[in-house]
Amino acid sequence: MPANRTGLRLTVQNVSHRYGGLQVLQTISLTAEPGEVTVLVGPSGCGKSTLLGIMGGMLAPTEGSVTCAGDTPDNCLNPLTYVFQDFSLLPWRSVAGNVALVLEDRLSRADTATRVADVLALTGLTDFAKAWPRQLSGGMRQRVGIARALAVRPACLLLDEPLSALDAQTRDLLLDEFSAIITAAGTTTIYVTHNLAEAVRLGHQIVVLSRRPGEIRDIIRVDRPLPGRSPTDPDLIALEQRLWRMIRDDAATAERERIDVTP
Amino acid sequence: MSRLNGPIPFRGGGFAPKDSAPAATATLIGIILLWQAGASAGVIPTLFLPPPIAIARALWALTISGELWNHLSASLMRLTVGWITGTVFGIGMGLAIGLWSALRSPGMAVVSALFPIPKIALVPLFIIWFGIGEGSKLATLSFGVFFPTVIATAGGVDNVPRGLIRMGQSFGLSHWSIIRKIVLPAALPAILSGFRVTTSIAIVLLVAAEMIGAERGIGAFVLSAGNLYDTDNLLAGIVVLSVLGLLVSWVIGRLERFFLGWRA
Ligand SMILES: Nc1ncnc2c1ncn2[C@@H]1O[C@H](COP(=O)(O)OP(=O)(O)O)[C@@H](O)[C@H]1O
Numbered sequence A: 001m002p003a004n005r006t007g008l009r010l011t012v013q014n015v016s017h018r019y020g021g022l023q024v025l026q027t028i029s030l031t032a033e034p035g036e037v038t039v040l041v042g043p044s045g046c047g048k049s050t051l052l053g054i055m056g057g058m059l060a061p062t063e064g065s066v067t068c069a070g071d072t073p074d075n076c077l078n079p080l081t082y083v084f085q086d087f088s089l090l091p092w093r094s095v096a097g098n099v100a101l102v103l104e105d106r107l108s109r110a111d112t113a114t115r116v117a118d119v120l121a122l123t124g125l126t127d128f129a130k131a132w133p134r135q136l137s138g139g140m141r142q143r144v145g146i147a148r149a150l151a152v153r154p155a156c157l158l159l160d161e162p163l164s165a166l167d168a169q170t171r172d173l174l175l176d177e178f179s180a181i182i183t184a185a186g187t188t189t190i191y192v193t194h195n196l197a198e199a200v201r202l203g204h205q206i207v208v209l210s211r212r213p214g215e216i217r218d219i220i221r222v223d224r225p226l227p228g229r230s231p232t233d234p235d236l237i238a239l240e241q242r243l244w245r246m247i248r249d250d251a252a253t254a255e256r257e258r259i260d261v262t263p
Numbered sequence B: 001m002s003r004l005n006g007p008i009p010f011r012g013g014g015f016a017p018k019d020s021a022p023a024a025t026a027t028l029i030g031i032i033l034l035w036q037a038g039a040s041a042g043v044i045p046t047l048f049l050p051p052p053i054a055i056a057r058a059l060w061a062l063t064i065s066g067e068l069w070n071h072l073s074a075s076l077m078r079l080t081v082g083w084i085t086g087t088v089f090g091i092g093m094g095l096a097i098g099l100w101s102a103l104r105s106p107g108m109a110v111v112s113a114l115f116p117i118p119k120i121a122l123v124p125l126f127i128i129w130f131g132i133g134e135g136s137k138l139a140t141l142s143f144g145v146f147f148p149t150v151i152a153t154a155g156g157v158d159n160v161p162r163g164l165i166r167m168g169q170s171f172g173l174s175h176w177s178i179i180r181k182i183v184l185p186a187a188l189p190a191i192l193s194g195f196r197v198t199t200s201i202a203i204v205l206l207v208a209a210e211m212i213g214a215e216r217g218i219g220a221f222v223l224s225a226g227n228l229y230d231t232d233n234l235l236a237g238i239v240v241l242s243v244l245g246l247l248v249s250w251v252i253g254r255l256e257r258f259f260l261g262w263r264a
């Protein structure tokens, strides 16, 4: 993996979004700095996935714009690359086949094989290259999701609650692993979560959204190096509690008024 | 209020039928033996229903004389060409309906209007259009295979998880790549189970078409045996059709195991 510190800068300018009559995002502006991890937190239904979709070009905002500037890594095949909460693996392809999905269209057979082997080694999946996704645990499946994303050498990683479908223990294990991998890859990273412990363990900056329609409550910088943040670091625990006080009332309200049409 | 006292009764049994190949084979063999026994004992009038041994003898004679192959080869050719034509166009149309708004409603309207027509009723029309020879027979078969294939394929495409398509788009896959690597494999189980339906439809239509103006073919053979009250040969033809059906369904089973191994 190229340790590429010169990733993309993503700038969100006055983005608002409506689904029909439902206002989901309200004039959001933020900047994701090159090579940094920007965490988006907020109560469920506040528009985090919507904002991530807009930032990666999967959804056109009702108003406002997103721009990017910066260099992509050498041989980058897909500058803005997602990792999904539900993994979105193709069940009819082996682990290696899933990772090769994009590569095989654009690279020679030999280059594809080398890249696949590299990212499988990086994510500890080498022994599972031939396994079907259904044979893997949730944690292993998300490792495949990460491997597939890294294999295209992205300039910006967009992760939508990548650990939320996993049990608490697996989540903890993967959190450390992912923060090491992401930091080593040096890409700009946007990480969506509703889990505040994840936010303080991963973020260079934490963007706190209010309940729907999501507005920016606060943007907090975390001056602790990545990776290697300790879950028992008192400052981080204090920050987590501060974040919780910030969104607690919103979370409670959102929970009560939640309209369940989550896609 | 009532008191419970004693071991917990087990109630989680049943609702788990198991397959058994020996039981399937034994049943078929058992029926044939019973049939033969009934005929030998004079319970079954052999004039109307010849015994298995007589049918086997007739089959043997047909095989030796080359007559069986003469008819079977004509039928297999029609079946193969007709089925493949209907399937290729059907999958194409099904994909188009499943993928493009411009074709969806128009295509579905046409399919819904033509699908319910019993295709046998169209044989006379096809004879007028394509002549009494191979053309009308192949057209009947392809037409009959086409519609169920369209419906199976379009249904399969509709059920492709949208999240997987979004994933493909987010990775910058081309349109064609998304169809080839995501849509088609995801729709394949539906398409393959469509094959089960269309192959049996094809055999039905094959026999029907061969009963009109054909000299060769299992359908023609069965019809002429019937006209001559030659029940041995008539039943021999029917046995060939049954075996053909079993064979086709076995092939589809192998295809499913090969292509859908990932499903467990
Ligand atoms: N495609 C859609 N159509 C209509 N409403 C949607 C759609 N996607 C999301 N929503 C609604 O928009 C709100 C924000 O959704 P989302 O961005 O998924 O929130 P989050 O990821 O923060 O939980 C929710 O109320 C959700 O029900």
Ligand SMILES: [Mg+2]
Binding pocket: A048, A049, A050, A160, A161
């Ligand atoms: Mg979400």
